Amino acid sequence: MYFLKRLAFLPPLLLVIAFLAFVLVRVAPGGPFDKERKPASPEIERALLARYHLDEPILKQFGRFLGGLAQGDFGASLKYRNHTVSDIIAQALPVSMELGALAFLFALGFGLPAGVIAAMGRGRWSDYSLSFLALLAVCVPGFVAGPLLVLLFAIHWQVFPVALWGGAMNAVLPTVSLGLYFAGKVARLTREGMLEVLQMDFITAARAKGLSETQILLRHALRLAILPVVSYSGPMLADLLTGSFVVENLFQIPGIGVFMVNSALSRDYTMVVGLVLLYAILLLLLNLIVDAAYTVLDPRVRHE
């Protein structure tokens, strides 16, 4: 019931978000026809604005946008001629989602074990070295880690291709450079969660029962310890699935992350609103799923 209610809240929330993005991007100085598509004369500019209905009052424009949205149409891109926003999303999003999902798996696959092992060996060298590595992963920006990985693995040792998207080998370096930060974050969250849970009474009870350390860790502690990671996965997945400008730019991957930045920079109004809506839908749905997962993992959490 609680989740149905929240699901019902989504459309109005999305409507407000769309309106906000719609207005914000139009209020910002500069317009879509400032740079490459700079019109030669005022007449042409007026004609262009009229063609995209940008000369109408903003509320009327928004109404028109909603009308299109009802038919699943985000409108035409103002920068890429003869492309609709839906076109571009349909082309670029699957690539970004694939890469994002891989990076998500990478982050969990390395972050969770690292966090658990660090927590198990608290205060020992395994803890210090893993915690340090995790912190390092969080502290080195992606646009440094990426080129360095390329330099080492693609150019120096020639293990993986330098760029492009396609085969399994192509996916390795982008996945690592995208997932590194998140792996570090997940490892830190897991370690903290684990340390907190290991102090709780029910763990002492489990020990008193004579369970083995591994059983205590994996069957009893982990379930609660990953709660911070679970709640972080919502925003993390939304970020990863909608692409990364840095990684897509570096490896020449035809994903949506590049569009996200470029459309905002070049005031491609329709594109920005479409992408903002896409991100918002993903984030809100994922957060809903995260909250549902919470009730499954932690029996103490009850949503009225």
Next chain:
Amino acid sequence: MPPIPYWIRVCAMSEPPHSPQRLASPDEPVAQSRRLQPLAGPNWQAWERFKGNHGALFGGCFLILFLLVIALWPFLSPYQANAISDLQFGAPSWHHWFGTDVHGRDLFTRVAYGARISLLVGATGAAVSLAIGVLWGAVAGYAGGRWDSALMRTVDILYALPTIVFVIVVLTALNGLLENWETHGLPGWAIQPLRMLGLFGGLGAVSWLTMARIVRGQVLSLRSRPFVEASIALGATHTRVLLRSILPNLSGIIIVYLALSVPGIVLYESFLSYLGMGIQPPQASLGSLLAEGAEQINSVQVYWWVILFPAATLALTLLALNFVGDGLRDALDPRVRRQ
């Protein structure tokens, strides 16, 4: 007799609290032993915990040393941060400790200069996020009801906007405003600092959301506590209750979150500089130096120093900030249970 001030009790403390002597002699009247027992205040206990955390102590010392170096270097350095020379891509040497960059500028001087800007960005961004976030969250949590839901729904909505789009829009709006002022006779020397202020403000404007949520949660639980109700019953105004009863109890969690958010803001500025939206050349931040260095990565000739030194400086600074932040959280956050 007036009560002994807290600081005197702390200074006079000769033995740790809860020492075994407290239980030693059963003949002694209980009341008297209680009264003689020195008390460690919560701040003192927090400091003790912080001191026990080697990583945090180390990080703090590193940060202080680092601040000294980057603050004093302009007076010691034989080089100007923007002085161009003929020595392009000079390798690290006795004259140029970190080598020189594409324009022959001394990299050590530029890193010291960039680190100042980066830390300034982090500190100001965090301060802006503190001001907005605490006010927003405290009002929402304290007022409750419709105010609460209106304010927090706004936070939810802003959360669902992709940060990068929001940042670009906010920064271009600010820059547009500046250009407008410039045409209306704003002197040229004021543009650069104002632009930088705009960047600081813009970064702060996108990072206050989590702060607002945390503060609201704390205020909600504080509001129903007896001492707050007592203060209201005694006729204190809302402002007074907020400032005198609630805010002091938030300070721990605010400091912790602030310390933890500085590295994030520094990192985000470096990303913006990489996009060309952050610090504008010839000014430098660690992020823009890194972005310049990353441009020079190629397979023909590796100028490792232009990337290694800024990256190492940024990583070390962020590591130290994170260590201090973690230490502060362990010391101050009431939610972290001690063993």
